[in-house]
Amino acid sequence: MAVRLCDVASLLRSGSWAAEPWTGQVIAAMETQLSNGPACNSTTNGPAAMSNNCSSPVESGSIEDSKTNLIVNYLPQNMTQEELKSLFGSIGEIESCKLVRDKITGQSLGYGFVNYVDPKDAEKAINTLNGLRLQTKTIKVSYARPSSASIRDANLYVSGLPKTMTQKELEQLFSQYGRIITSRILVDQVTGVSRGVGFIRFDRRVEAEEAIKGLNGQKPPGATEPITVKFANNPSQKTSQALLSQLYQSPSRRYPGPLAQQAQRFRYDRWWWLPTALVSFSRFSPVTIDGVTSLAGINLPGHAGTGWCIFVYNLAPDADESILWQMFGPFGAVTNVKVIRDFTTNKCKGFGFVTMTNYDEAAMAIASLNGYRLGDRVLQVSFKTNKTHKA
């Protein structure tokens, strides 16, 4: 069984964290988080959108590609495997789940795999969780390619790029040598100007080798200086080296290993992977909206056989299902979400429904999300009643 998300929620509501210094930053982040809706469609946002990416097993050319196995990239450093499983388990039943760690240090390498039982859930996970912001990261969710030696060591480091070159132009330059999985141009943290340095990850190592042969020392179209193209360092090697060095030089200050890290965990170590908006909100959670007190438990809970149906009111006209997944998923198993739309305009009529499997998780979601400010609207969240159903 996955970590119960209500544990997270209860931590949030315990009040023990409210005075922590990160609270203000989280509040600032919250406005953009959920008011923008899901950060995750295939057409917008997130690293996935920038590349001719591996989102389709069909495109990769093998009919044997798994339609259930996902790779999740850009996970926050301190996210555990159980938390990964818990987050993705809110979409559907998981066959297996693995967070990849450095063999020596035990540190997360920032990515993992989630294998669903049902391919539909894998697809749903991509549609709803790709681009989700967790702490300072924007996670990327895509189909995992079949593991093989040919896809390893296919990442290139590129320097000497014209400062005006965009990521798209970089990809155009390299795409003649193969399928690009990811690309990035590093920018100055302050000015946002390109540092003339970037990365290109190809699908296969042979493609990367060909790109080095073809582009290293060459001038891109319109450029005055040649670029350098070589294989990138493996960041996990660096981590291990730094650790070993530290171990050798100062045993008393060495970095904690996996067991020590576990011991260091304490009561609110799981808040962070909730969407930041949810974290910030609970300390402000109002229970009065438009003069009407609305507390979880006042309404008779609507149990509908398949789960507990929750009524969500005051959604924006452009609200969609993914916002409901993002808000409720962290609290536990969500089996269904629905935004009610006007038949002719297709705009949200201001409300929707969420079905959750477990009562305690549903109750926690309601207690936490009722009164949540989404953009310029304050949501009302309660168990669905018969009266509501009539509307």
Added chain:
DNA sequence: TGTCATT
């Protein structure tokens, strides 16, 4: 020289 992309 990365938001650590193949268990």
